[in-house]
Amino acid sequence: MTQETLFAGMIFVVVLLMTQAFVAPVMGSRQAARKRLRQRIRNLATTSDGSTHAALVRQKYLQSLSPLERKLESLPHVERLAAIVSQAGMNFPAHRLLILGALLGLTAGAALYVRTDSLVAGLLAATVAAAAPVMYVNRKRMKRLRDFEERLPDALSVIARSLKAGLPFSESIKMVSTEMEGPVSDEFRRLFAELNYGGDVRSALFGLLERVPSVSVMAVVTAVLIERETGGNLADVLDRIGNLIRQRFRFQRRVRTLTSEGRSTAWIASVAPFAVAMILELFKPGWVTGFAADPLGKQLFIGAFVLMVIGILWLKKLVNIDV
Structure with a gap:
């Protein structure tokens, strides 16, 4: 292995760790919380017919594709990627x-x-380039979900005011889709369409939770379902949830x-050693x-590299605070 290849490999590992640690955290408590949330969504969805409906829609979609596209769509984890x-x-x-x-x-x-003329450098470049489209889409996904959560309190305020004015729940959802912009408008428009065309409220809300997996949306869905089963003042509950999300x-x-x-x-601290070496x-x-x-x-290079990796992981634990 040449010195250039070793140096390129070290840069690749450090940049990868920095990206995972400070741009798209996928380890630690945040990832564990996401896994728990997805598991809770799946457990809740099993009590309704939403998962069966989604499976039927998925099957119909696969039948409309060509044989090659159907093979690709049937690969492991492609449904998650979709x-x-x-x-x-x-x-x-x-x-x-x-x-792509x-x-x-x-x-x-x-x-x-x-x-x-380096196989290792070629493999590193191929790995980074192949992962770039997925990383770009995942970055847009994170931005869209964050935008949705930031606008959700305003949407809840619109629903609460509409309910206090005497409008039914479905019309309150329509008010959000027409008065607001961005992903909140898109998701609530889809929710209203599912309700307007005879869809079950429980299945429609679980569909929203599948599309926007967050604790805030889970709280809203839980509040609406409990209110429909036991009664209560849904407008005041949604107002309190909206204020709690704003404070968060x-x-x-x-x-x-x-x-x-x-x-x-x-x-x-991570970039400086490589910049100084160059x-x-x-x-x-x-x-x-x-x-x-x-x-x-x-040996000194390898030791410094190992210490740098440990330092990056340590700093990640210090600056990534779960709220």
Whole structure:
């Protein structure tokens, strides 16, 4: 393995860890909370016919595809990928995302392999390029879900005022879809359409919860279902939930402001060693590569790299506070 390949591999691992730690956290308590939420949604949905209806719609969709597209859509985890695409507000089949990732990965990997004659560098480039479309869609999904949650308190206020004015629940949902913008309007418009065309309220609300998996939406769905079964003042309950969500977002912004210095420090501390090494190699060619060629220097490089990875994971635990 050449020194350039080893250096490129170290950069790849550090950037990957930084991305996972500070851009799209997928480890720790947040991921565990997401898994618990998805499990609770599945458990709740089993008590209604929403999952059966979704399965029938999925089967009808697969029958409309060509044999090759049907094979791609039937691959493991593609249904989950289709849900991510839908939650991102995009309207294209999930298998096209797989095809795009494969084409980008093959192109980038082949181009870098031809240029550097390094199989490891080609594989690294292919991996990054193949994952880029999914990372882009997932980033849009996270932004859309965050936008939905930020606008949800206003939507709940509209529903509460409409209920206090004497409008039925379905008309209150329609008011949100017409008066608001963005993902809130889109999701409540779809919810109203399901209710307006004879859909069951329970199934429609669970469908909303599947499309927007969040604790806030689960609280709203639970409040509506309990009110329909036991009675009560739904308008006041929705007002209180909306105020609670607003306070939660204010606290989240405060926490993010307080931890911004730690995140900046983590980025600088992780990028600085590689930037300094590149600058030294630029102004004094052979200085870094000569040091890395020495057996002791190589061991020092590997030790520093391991300590850097530990530091990144440690900083992630410090600055990612679950609210």
